[in-house]
Amino acid sequence: MIIASWNVNSIRVRINHVADWIRTNKPSVLGLQETKMKNEDFPHEVFKELGYHSYSNGQPTYNGVALITDAPLDEVSYSMNNYADDQKRFITGIYKGIKMWNLYIPNGQSVGSDKYNYKLKWLKALHDELKQSDQSAYPNILMGDFNIAPEDNDVHDPALWKDKILCSKAERDALHKITHNRLYDSFRYLNPERKHFSWWDYRAAGYRRNIGLRIDLILVDQKIIGNCISSDIDEAPRKLERPSDHAPVYINMS
């Protein structure tokens, strides 16, 4: 089964790209970020026609996440228990005995800014939320736009990005605290040396020059990491007309 994550940067603009990608790849679970659409406008009918269930936690203009699944989810949750957040960045649900977390982690703007402090607070809250769920019977898969490049091999020019937003030590430490003894970065686990990005800035012709970072991640519970067969990033949609600035990342699990 395919588990995938994609920051679409507006579901309204990207709906045909997403529908085509689903038809081609037939994911079991697809987490979308930056839908930028309120729930009542979400195109549930498009996914229904494809044979999928869809769950939206959206808002106008900014943020917004959704889970698209080929079987119904149980226990869908739209917020963390211990962190009140007006920004719609969180949705979870149980899929065939696995707790799927789809997350749009704050960008953080620049190191030291108010938005950076919000990002670190959000990551701490996520850590606490995950720690609570450790007692649960369900293994976890966390997918989404983490807005953190885990290591220098995930960055086109590590010297240029050193201590910058998406790469700072505090962000990486927060991510490691979340994964420690619990989760594997599936792409890196299965591709120890590969340099492959998931996001390229629209500005400065980032994609054409392959100036990118790997910030879209699928973190898999150590209890089921052995079921992961492969992990990859599909650049095909990034080459289309009017693409998202992110490519879909996915894992194949037995």
Added chain:
DNA sequence: ATGGTGGTGCGACCA
């Protein structure tokens, strides 16, 4: 060269 492009929505913000 210290910006650039793109989405939302129509000005200014976010990334």
